[in-house]
Amino acid sequence: MRTVNRRHVLGGMAAAFGSRLIGAAHGAAPVALLNASYDPTRELYEMVNKSFTAHWLAQTGQPIEIRQSHGGSGKQARAIIDGLQADVATLATAYDINEICRQGKLIPQNWASRLPNNSAPYTSIIVFLVRRGNPKNIRDWGDLTRPGVGVITPNPKSSGGARWNYLAAWAWALRQNGGSNATAQAYVEQLYQHVPVLDSGARGATVTFVDRGIGDVLLAWENEALLAKNQLGPDKVEIVFPSISILAEPPVTVIDKVVDHRGTRAIAEAYLNFLYTRECQRLIAQNYYRPCDPATAAEFAARFPQVRLVTIDDAFGGWDKAQAAHFDDGGSFDQIYGQ
Amino acid sequence: MSTPAVAIPLADGPTKRRSRSGFRVLPGFGLTLGCTITYVSLLVLVPLSAAFVRTAELGPRKFLQVVTTPRVLASLELSFGASLLAAVINGVFGFIIAWALVRQRFPGRRLFDAIIDLPFALPTAVAGIALTALYAPNGWIGQLLAPWGIKVAYTRLGVVVALAFVSLPFIVRTLQPVLGELDREVERAAETLGASRLQTLMWVVLPSVWPALLTGIALGFSRAVGEYGSVIFIAGNIPKVTEIAPLMIMTKLEQYQYSQATAIAVVMLVSSFALMLGINGLQIWAQGRRRAR
Numbered sequence: 049m050r051t052v053n054r055r056h057v058l059g060g061m062a063a064a065f066g067s068r069l070i071g072a073a074h075g076a077a078p079v080a081l082l083n084a085s086y087d088p089t090r091e092l093y094e095m096v097n098k099s100f101t102a103h104w105l106a107q108t109g110q111p112i113e114i115r116q117s118h119g120g121s122g123k124q125a126r127a128i129i130d131g132l133q134a135d136v137a138t139l140a141t142a143y144d145i146n147e148i149c150r151q152g153k154l155i156p157q158n159w160a161s162r163l164p165n166n167s168a169p170y171t172s173i174i175v176f177l178v179r180r181g182n183p184k185n186i187r188d189w190g191d192l193t194r195p196g197v198g199v200i201t202p203n204p205k206s207s208g209g210a211r212w213n214y215l216a217a218w219a220w221a222l223r224q225n226g227g228s229n230a231t232a233q234a235y236v237e238q239l240y241q242h243v244p245v246l247d248s249g250a251r252g253a254t255v256t257f258v259d260r261g262i263g264d265v266l267l268a269w270e271n272e273a274l275l276a277k278n279q280l281g282p283d284k285v286e287i288v289f290p291s292i293s294i295l296a297e298p299p300v301t302v303i304d305k306v307v308d309h310r311g312t313r314a315i316a317e318a319y320l321n322f323l324y325t326r327e328c329q330r331l332i333a334q335n336y337y338r339p340c341d342p343a344t345a346a347e348f349a350a351r352f353p354q355v356r357l358v359t360i361d362d363a364f365g366g367w368d369k370a371q372a373a374h375f376d377d378g379g380s381f382d383q384i385y386g387q
Numbered sequence: 388m389s390t391p392a393v394a395i396p397l398a399d400g401p402t403k404r405r406s407r408s409g410f411r412v413l414p415g416f417g418l419t420l421g422c423t424i425t426y427v428s429l430l431v432l433v434p435l436s437a438a439f440v441r442t443a444e445l446g447p448r449k450f451l452q453v454v455t456t457p458r459v460l461a462s463l464e465l466s467f468g469a470s471l472l473a474a475v476i477n478g479v480f481g482f483i484i485a486w487a488l489v490r491q492r493f494p495g496r497r498l499f500d501a502i503i504d505l506p507f508a509l510p511t512a513v514a515g516i517a518l519t520a521l522y523a524p525n526g527w528i529g530q531l532l533a534p535w536g537i538k539v540a541y542t543r544l545g546v547v548v549a550l551a552f553v554s555l556p557f558i559v560r561t562l563q564p565v566l567g568e569l570d571r572e573v574e575r576a577a578e579t580l581g582a583s584r585l586q587t588l589m590w591v592v593l594p595s596v597w598p599a600l601l602t603g604i605a606l607g608f609s610r611a612v613g614e615y616g617s618v619i620f621i622a623g624n625i626p627k628v629t630e631i632a633p634l635m636i637m638t639k640l641e642q643y644q645y646s647q648a649t650a651i652a653v654v655m656l657v658s659s660f661a662l663m664l665g666i667n668g669l670q671i672w673a674q675g676r677r678r679a680r
Contacts, residue, residue, distance in 0.1 A: 122641035129643070151643055203624065206641040245541050245623040246630075248637070252620075261525035262541065376642070385626035386457055 080113040081315055084134035086121040086208055086298065087251040088272045092335040093138070099331060100322050104315065112315060120249040121208030128152060128303060135307050135316040138300040140208025140250075142166070142360075143367040145301055154305040168297035169323035170337035173355055174216040176288040177257065177266040177273040184264045188290050189220040193238040198263035201243060202253040204375055208298075209250035213267040214381065215370060216294035219358045223292060233380055240384045258285065269296065270352070274336035295357040435656065441649040453650045458626050459635055463654065466632040467662075469543065470611035473550035474558070478604045481558030482596075488559070489566040503559050506552055514552055515617030522548065522621065541623030546631065549617040554607030561603035565596050598670045605666040612659055 085093055097114040104112055117124065117132070121140035128134050129152035139145055142160060149155050160167045178186050184197055192199050202210040214236065221227055221235035245262055247253040250272055257266035258276055265288075266273070273287050300320050307313040322328050329344035338352050339345050345352070364370035374380045442450060453459065487493075488500050506514065522529045522539035529540060539545045569592065577587045593600075615633040622629040632655055639648035 120641060122643075123637075126640055126643065147643055203638070205638050243625070246625050248619060248624065248634070248641075260519060260523035260540070262523065377644070 078111055078113060079312065079315065080115055081136065081312060081319060082115045082117060082132075082134045083136050083138055083319075084117045084124045084128055084132060085138040086124060086140040087118055087249040088209070088254075088269055088275070089138065089298075090116065090118050091275065092271075092332065092337060095331050095335065096323065096328060099328065100319055103322065104318065114319070118251075120206050122206050123249075128154065133306050133310065134303055135310065135312050136300060136302050136320060138298065140296075140298050141211060141367060142297070142299050143211075143371045144208060145299055146368065148301075148303070152305075154303050155301055156304065159301045160299060162302075163300065163320060164324060165340045166297060167299040167301060169300060169320075169328075169340055170298065170332045171340060172269045172271050172296045172298070172337055173293040173357060174212050174267060174290075174296065175270045175273050175293065176290060177254075177268050177276060177285050178264065178288055180282075180284055180286060182286055182288065186265050186288055189217055189235075189292070190224075192217075192265060193235070193242060197242055197265065198244050199239060199242045199265055199267065200245060200247075200253050200257040200263040201267040202247040202249055204381055206248045207250055207253075209269055209272075209296075210253075210267075211370075211375060212269070212294055212296045214374065215360065215364060216290075216292070216358075217267075218374070218380075219294055219363045220290065220292045222363070233383065236380065237384050270338070271336035274351075278336075289353055289355050291356060293355050293357055294363070295359045297360070438649045438652050438656065441646050442653045444646045445650055450650050453647045454654050458630070459632075459651055461627040462630045462632040462635040463651075463658075465543065465546065465630065466612055466655070467658065469546045469631075470550055470554075470608050470614075473547050473554055473611050474604045474608035476547070477551055477555050477558045477607050478600060481555060481603060481607075482562060482600060484555075485559045485562035485566055489563055503556050506554075506556050511553055511614060511616035512620065515549060515620030518545075518549055518552060518617065519621045540621050541629065543629055545621040545623070546618055546629060549621045550611035550614055553614050553617060554611045557606040557610055558600075558603035561599050561606060562596060565599040569595060597673050601666055601670045601673065605663060605670075608666075609659055609663060612655065 083093060083097070093114075093116050097116065101112055101114060104110065117127075117134065119127075121144045124132075124134075124137065124139060125144035125147050128137055128148055137145060137148060145155070145159060149157055149159060163169070176186060178184070184191070184194070186192065186197065191197065201213045204210040204214045217236055217239055218232045221232035222229070224231070245253075245256050247256055250269060253266060254268060254272055254276055256262050258280060266276075268276075270287075273285075277285050277287060300323065302313065302316045302320060304313075307316045323332070324341070326341065326344060329339040329341040330347070333339045333344055333348040333351065336351070339348065360367055360370060364373070372379065445453065454463075484503070488496060488503075519540050520526050522532075522545060524530070524533050524538070524540070526540070529538075532539060537544075539548055574587055574591055577591045582590070613633060615631070615637070618631050619634055622631060622634075624630050624634060632651060636648045636651050639645075639651065
């Protein structure tokens with residue numbers, strides 16, 4: 049009797065699951081948008097999505113659902129190229145979205161010019177997260193290569209955030225007295241000698257530093273550092289702003305082939321435009337990303353100190369050049385560990 | 388002598404009639420064979436051959452170049468070495484666990500028996516996170532080991548620990564039924580004939596469980612070689628030190644180098660297959676020797 053019951057239950061579960069699978073394939077569910085994003089934006093988009101679905105319902109009377117998918121920026125781009133039906137991509141670097149254009153041919157080449165601010169509705173910078181009281185007295189990039197300092201940063205081959213870290217370090221070394229590509233190379237090589245764990249994504253690196261207690265300093269997105277500090281309390285970690293950092297501009301785009309196929313272009317475009325509204329810019333600032341709207345930026349000025357920033361276009365001639373010089377096979381990063 | 392016609396069932400009248408008369412040894416032979424071929428093709432053969440097709444884009448020279456870079460070689464060495472070590476360690480402890488579960492009666496035995504299956508059921512990422520939390524220098528176990536200078540998380544030892552975790556049930560579950568069927572009378576007979584406990588174990592018990600033990604180790608090993616989810620959390624992923632081959636594949640994929648990724652996959656596939664064949668051969672040899680005696 050017991051076994052028969054169990055079999056019924058299992059059968060029922062299987063049938064329910066099967067019908068859901070088939071149901072999804074037929075698109076029987078209400079309109080759902082998929083946002084494929086990078087690692088540390090979970091909290092941000094949870095709030096944005098809630099706000100936007102309410103907005104859209106009030107405006108059009110249509111209930112929608114926005115699903116989020118998070119992972120390393122490169123991994124997400126690859127998933128989209130391989131056929132993940134993401135309506136919008138909100139990734140860590142323009143390079144990853146360029147690849148969606150180049151490899152997947154899913155978006156037009158001029159994708160970045162379709163939205164204001166190079167399609168980057170928010171920006172961030174790279175900062176240092178150190179342990180309470182900054183016991184190793186880490187103030188600037190030069191302190192990271194002192195003996196006995198452990199640095200946590202993810203693998204730039206797989207993590208968009210790590211690429212920003214790497215380029216920020218490179219930019220600092222270039223701007224030192226007598227700085228050249230050779231001294232910058234020597235500096236990053238030294239820097240990675242101090243990295244005990246190479247996680248594949250930014251969130252993983254945060255966990256390694258914060259929860260596992262590995263290393264003395266975490267190179268992180270400002271948003272990730274502020275989030276960690278806020279969740280853990282200032283008695284656990286502190287943020288150090290280095291003398292030079294890089295302005296990270298995580299871009300967003302509609303995936304044209306997907307939205308045209310699914311008929312979701314109107315919602316997807318409204319969703320991305322919503323990111324630039326005052327309401328959403330404030331959500332963005334509350335989630336520790338630097339808003340691109342000047343009025344919102346002024347309102348939250350106390351939260352985001354002024355730091356001397358380089359941009360990827362000025363310092364490296366754009367993402368494609370930076371990628372080729374540093375992160376492609378045989379690039380400067382490969383010279384650290386050898387191929 | 389008149390049976391060969393039965394082996395190849397054709398959908399014509401006479402065969403059907405003959406099968407109804409109970410003459411057929413394997414009922415539904417055609418149907419099951421068809422199912423097997425279709426299912427295995429769809430799930431295993433076609434996806435795997437896609438890896439080979441993709442790799443073929445590289446050409447032989449580039450292929451060799453990709454798979455013999457020091458980083459790839461180091462990762463392959465780590466993946467196969469750590470998996471083998473984990474499987475062998477589990478061979479010893481899995482045997483002891485299986486023995487205890489089959490032979491001993493102790494409180495909580497059923498619970499322990501069920502716990503063995505956890506690595507099957509648990510998402511391996513969860514296991515990886517849990518193991519890392521335990522073995523990190525600030526974790527429960529890591530804290531105890533740190534004063535002795537033993538580091539587990541973020542070292543090669545951590546990789547072995549994670550692989551031992553995922554491969555344990557394969558060895559225990561393969562051994563259990565075989566140990567259960569062992570005839571205790573034979574052990575008693577050995578005892579009455581004056582064999583010591585060690586002699587009984589070496590010359591009576593082990594020879595009969597040897598093939599199952601090998602199978603278990605082989606299964607555990609092959610499970611460990613492909614493991615990704617749990618290892619990336621505990622390994623530290625430093626190139627040439629704690630970077631496993633599956634992570635190397637993932638890294639290549641994330642750089643949009645599909646054919647290079649599949650090239651490493653092909654090397655893993657072929658090596659695993661060769662190893663499995665070798666172990667199978669060993670097993671057949673062991674069985675043959677047992678029968679010969």
